[in-house]
Amino acid sequence: MRKFLLMMVVFLIGIACEEGEILDVEDGDTLDEDELLHNAQQIFGALPDVMPGSENDTPARVTLGERLFHETALSINDTQSCASCHSVTAGSAGVDNLQFSPGAEGQNGTRNSPTVLNAGFQFAQFWDGRSPHLQDQAKGPILNPVEMGMPDEQTVIDKIAAMADYPQLFAAAFPQSNPPITYDNLAEAIAAFERTLVSNARFDDYVNGDQAALSAEEKQGLKAFIDIGCASCHDSPIFGGNGFKKMGRYSMYANGTDYGRFEVTAVDSDKFVFKTSPLRNIALTHPYFHDGSANTLAAAVTQMASLQLGVTLTTDQLNAMLLFLDALSDKQLAQ
Amino acid sequence: MRKFLLMMVVFLIGIACEEGEILDVEDGDTLDEDELLHNAQQIFGALPDVMPGSENDTPARVTLGERLFHETALSINDTQSCASCHSVTAGSAGVDNLQFSPGAEGQNGTRNSPTVLNAGFQFAQFWDGRSPHLQDQAKGPILNPVEMGMPDEQTVIDKIAAMADYPQLFAAAFPQSNPPITYDNLAEAIAAFERTLVSNARFDDYVNGDQAALSAEEKQGLKAFIDIGCASCHDSPIFGGNGFKKMGRYSMYANGTDYGRFEVTAVDSDKFVFKTSPLRNIALTHPYFHDGSANTLAAAVTQMASLQLGVTLTTDQLNAMLLFLDALSDKQLAQ
Numbered sequence: 001m002r003k004f005l006l007m008m009v010v011f012l013i014g015i016a017c018e019e020g021e022i023l024d025v026e027d028g029d030t031l032d033e034d035e036l037l038h039n040a041q042q043i044f045g046a047l048p049d050v051m052p053g054s055e056n057d058t059p060a061r062v063t064l065g066e067r068l069f070h071e072t073a074l075s076i077n078d079t080q081s082c083a084s085c086h087s088v089t090a091g092s093a094g095v096d097n098l099q100f101s102p103g104a105e106g107q108n109g110t111r112n113s114p115t116v117l118n119a120g121f122q123f124a125q126f127w128d129g130r131s132p133h134l135q136d137q138a139k140g141p142i143l144n145p146v147e148m149g150m151p152d153e154q155t156v157i158d159k160i161a162a163m164a165d166y167p168q169l170f171a172a173a174f175p176q177s178n179p180p181i182t183y184d185n186l187a188e189a190i191a192a193f194e195r196t197l198v199s200n201a202r203f204d205d206y207v208n209g210d211q212a213a214l215s216a217e218e219k220q221g222l223k224a225f226i227d228i229g230c231a232s233c234h235d236s237p238i239f240g241g242n243g244f245k246k247m248g249r250y251s252m253y254a255n256g257t258d259y260g261r262f263e264v265t266a267v268d269s270d271k272f273v274f275k276t277s278p279l280r281n282i283a284l285t286h287p288y289f290h291d292g293s294a295n296t297l298a299a300a301v302t303q304m305a306s307l308q309l310g311v312t313l314t315t316d317q318l319n320a321m322l323l324f325l326d327a328l329s330d331k332q333l334a335q
Numbered sequence: 336m337r338k339f340l341l342m343m344v345v346f347l348i349g350i351a352c353e354e355g356e357i358l359d360v361e362d363g364d365t366l367d368e369d370e371l372l373h374n375a376q377q378i379f380g381a382l383p384d385v386m387p388g389s390e391n392d393t394p395a396r397v398t399l400g401e402r403l404f405h406e407t408a409l410s411i412n413d414t415q416s417c418a419s420c421h422s423v424t425a426g427s428a429g430v431d432n433l434q435f436s437p438g439a440e441g442q443n444g445t446r447n448s449p450t451v452l453n454a455g456f457q458f459a460q461f462w463d464g465r466s467p468h469l470q471d472q473a474k475g476p477i478l479n480p481v482e483m484g485m486p487d488e489q490t491v492i493d494k495i496a497a498m499a500d501y502p503q504l505f506a507a508a509f510p511q512s513n514p515p516i517t518y519d520n521l522a523e524a525i526a527a528f529e530r531t532l533v534s535n536a537r538f539d540d541y542v543n544g545d546q547a548a549l550s551a552e553e554k555q556g557l558k559a560f561i562d563i564g565c566a567s568c569h570d571s572p573i574f575g576g577n578g579f580k581k582m583g584r585y586s587m588y589a590n591g592t593d594y595g596r597f598e599v600t601a602v603d604s605d606k607f608v609f610k611t612s613p614l615r616n617i618a619l620t621h622p623y624f625h626d627g628s629a630n631t632l633a634a635a636v637t638q639m640a641s642l643q644l645g646v647t648l649t650t651d652q653l654n655a656m657l658l659f660l661d662a663l664s665d666k667q668l669a670q
Contacts, residue, residue: 055601
């Protein structure tokens with residue numbers, strides 16, 4: 001009987017090993033560090049230094065863009081700038097940490113403001129991906145009635161052109177343009193500044209080969225993140241932002257009143273479809289989801305596993321993944 | 336000892352059950368048909384009748400588009416039309432079934448011609464997603480030196496305007512346009528025709544609730560397709576075409592000389608990244624991959640499982656999935 005019990009234990013360990021991440025989370029000994037790093041390099045990779053479209057981002061253009069990004073004159077009543085909802089001052093992670101952001105005249109937007117950090121690495125902008133790149137995206141909120149509320153492009157340009165400094169700054173930033181102050185150039189300068197907002201997280205050191213950059217527990221979380229299936233959608237160096245997925249894949253999303261990409265395409269199958277969120281700085285950008293309905297990262301990860309993968313996470317899996325996701329925060333921002 | 340052996344068997348069955356699809360493929364009894372249908376409805380859904388952007392596709396516009404799609408005058412030497420590489424005549428699945436398609440002057444393209452059937456349901460066009468929609472896509476090959484080889488837009492328009500019928504057909508298709516014959520309108524008419532190329536496969540009957548539309552073996556294949564992880568990228572009603580993924584996720588793609596999306600973004604992490612292929616009519620659109628290097632669907636599926644999921648398929652898994660993928664063929668095309 002003792003021999004039988006011993007065999008039982010061996011079998012049970014065998015079953016647990018088949019499931020991989022569960023045993024790993026409880027017992028780091030079984031994790032193959034070389035294999036995990038290889039998989040992380042293949043599936044994610046380090047963040048490139050250069051963002052798409054930055055070939056002509058001269059210092060003059062970036063300087064102008066940074067000033068415009070913080071320019072409250074871009075709103076109808078001089079109260080709001082891009083930075084109002086996407087704060088990039090020291091300690092901020094490119095968001096306002098509100099469920100919905102109030103516009104210049106107090107009305108709330110209907111979707112959570114995403115972070116502007118690393119945003120230009122995404123394949124498209126906005127939750128529904130309706131904008132192909134940062135320059136195009138930047139043009140939207142300025143004219144949106146519930147955001148910055150300017151009436152039209154010409155009014156924006158006239159207002160900026162009448163201010164001190166801007167004629168000179170635009171001329172330096174767009175020496176080939178005549179006139180230099182155009183709505184296209186204004187948006188391009190803001191995009192040029194945004195293209196400088198590139199992360200540097202501990203994960204980048206790890207994926208560049210430094211095994212010591214992540215703790216054993218964080219590696220368990222990374223392995224769980226891959227094994228459970230999160231990485232199927234949240235991959236590439238920004239952990240997402242490279243495709244569209246239905247919110248509510250195994251079961252309907254309970255709060256599903258926002259049709260997402262359907263608003264762009266008018267195709268039934270795009271109902272509840274959104275861009276996959278990139279997860280860089282995710283620990284700092286609460287609340288979560290397009291509707292800002294998840295207040296904590298633990299709640300968001302738990303709900304994602306259930307909705308998108310049909311998986312109920314163990315406490316150990318969840319805790320390990322939360323630890324790992326912290327390693328995606330900018331070093332300068334991580335606490 | 337007999338009792339011990341019995342327990343071993345029970346344990347081994349337990350292990351097999353944990354792995355799900357393996358037992359299912361060998362023994363249909365364990366498949367939960369209701370759950371599978373629910374998952375299929377959530378993850379894929381039926382193909383909508385309407386394609387994005389088809390609001391203004393009048394019969395006159397579609398008629399013109401169909402004619403232009405087959406118009407060899409759109410090539411430099413009157414030898415090629417869109418249909419040369421994307422055949423839609425009876426029995427064809429929107430492709431030419433060649434590894435690379437020869438252009439009007441005999442040079443080969445460098446990527447496999449994808450099917451035009453259901454193409455407009457994708458989030459972007461071309462293997463590298465460089466074009467946002469069908470109209471934009473249609474403008475490319477006509478002017479591409481190694482495809483139809485026309486020198487510029489104006490030459491195309493002049494040539495078409497000088498032909499019989501076209502002035503009248505364009506006027507009917509674009510009554511608000513003056514002049515009606517423009518390169519934009521030409522591409523829009525071709526797109527309007529392409530937006531009529533919507534599949535109707537047995538899978539659509541199944542996902543609309545008809546359990547009898549798929550055989551037991553095909554359901555095993557569907558379940559394997561989901562459980563193994565193929566559906567993580569190949570989802571939505573067209574089974575893909577909704578995001579970018581690296582070709583070679585768990586291991587490098589051996590034939591990787593085409594940088595894919597990197598050619599568009601110039602960002603290192605986009606090397607070897609391509610649009611996920613939609614799988615509608617996949618059984619009919621050999622050869623496979625952006626480089627047409629896989630001659631059979633069995634070879635393509637085997638390689639995808641290995642490269643993208645790190646999985647070695649069993650013969651039973653592969654065969655079941657091949658049977659299932661047949662159910663994604665247009666009924667009119669399926670043999």
